Amino acid sequence: MKNVIFWFSGSGNSKYVATRIFEEVSKVDEDTVILYIADLIREGKMKFDIEHNGSVGFVFPTYFWGVPQIVRDFVSNLELEGITQETAIYQVLTCGGSTGMADKSFSKLLSARGYHVRETFSVSMPDNYCILLDLMTPKEQIVPLLEEAGIKLDKVIPAIISRCVKKKNNISGELLIDRGVHPKLKSRLLYPLYKYGRRTSPFYADDKCIGCGKCVKVCPMDIITMSEDRPQWKKGRCTQCLACLHHCPVESVQYGRKTQGRLRYVIDPYL
Ligand SMILES: Cc1cc2nc3c(=O)[nH]c(=O)nc-3n(C[C@H](O)[C@H](O)[C@H](O)COP(=O)(O)O)c2cc1C
Numbered sequence: 001m002k003n004v005i006f007w008f009s010g011s012g013n014s015k016y017v018a019t020r021i022f023e024e025v026s027k028v029d030e031d032t033v034i035l036y037i038a039d040l041i042r043e044g045k046m047k048f049d050i051e052h053n054g055s056v057g058f059v060f061p062t063y064f065w066g067v068p069q070i071v072r073d074f075v076s077n078l079e080l081e082g083i084t085q086e087t088a089i090y091q092v093l094t095c096g097g098s099t100g101m102a103d104k105s106f107s108k109l110l111s112a113r114g115y116h117v118r119e120t121f122s123v124s125m126p127d128n129y130c131i132l133l134d135l136m137t138p139k140e141q142i143v144p145l146l147e148e149a150g151i152k153l154d155k156v157i158p159a160i161i162s163r164c165v166k167k168k169n170n171i172s173g174e175l176l177i178d179r180g181v182h183p184k185l186k187s188r189l190l191y192p193l194y195k196y197g198r199r200t201s202p203f204y205a206d207d208k209c210i211g212c213g214k215c216v217k218v219c220p221m222d223i224i225t226m227s228e229d230r231p232q233w234k235k236g237r238c239t240q241c242l243a244c245l246h247h248c249p250v251e252s253v254q255y256g257r258k259t260q261g262r263l264r265y266v267i268d269p270y271l
Contacts, residue, residue, distance in 0.1 A: 008071050010128065012266050017059050018059040055088040056083075058071070059094070067109065093123075099177060099179050101187035118164065120177050130259055143270060206252050218243040221239060
């Protein structure tokens, strides 16, 4: 394959970004595919033949100023055949504010596999984090924020096409990445907390549950099963994408006591 875009997403922001990139890159070069990381892990598909002058993109959300576990797992098993210095590898991180050093962590993970990121971009989008703290973007700010994200994407996508697909460096670097303030400190101190956040034991469905099974369908790690019309989370750790919590049509999925009454967010109604 010539151009491939790998993506992961919990509430749809990164999926939207990956899809927009795919649509625009496909117009320039038909030999372009978009692949969902969770499906690839399920199918055990980790090996890809890339044309030497192709491009490889990774689009995923920032978690605790670092990389989602599912993306880490994918990359640590990834085999890209045919990669040369000509192949352009890029990453696009979505975030609710800033990325910290998440891009550097991702670049390091890829380097360990022998692949090197050439271009890095970030797009700030509605924040979907509501567990330890309530950082959810207020409802009235979602549309303006998505409009701003659209404006940024209108710069990022031509840059990807120009630098990674056509391999011309004619767009300035001003739009690359927003790591925020004290990025090293944040990533170093806060990313270690992610592993505690990934515990599945606090998840439950409250009395509002209608037994629709949507949470089971959207879970990228297949750790939710239905038992007597109620979801059960397998013991252990998940990637904490919160897809189960945000996609629940009746806001029944909770994580501990704090998420009751907190906002939910999925991008679909706003598109
Ligand atoms: C577990 C978790 C941790 C997060 N950590 C950060 C963070 O460190 N910095 C940030 O700006 N946003 C953070 N967010 C917000 C998401 O990165 C942001 O909303 C992202 O666009 C969600 O993408 P998705 O809709 O593709 O899942 C976090 C969200 C979750 C669920």
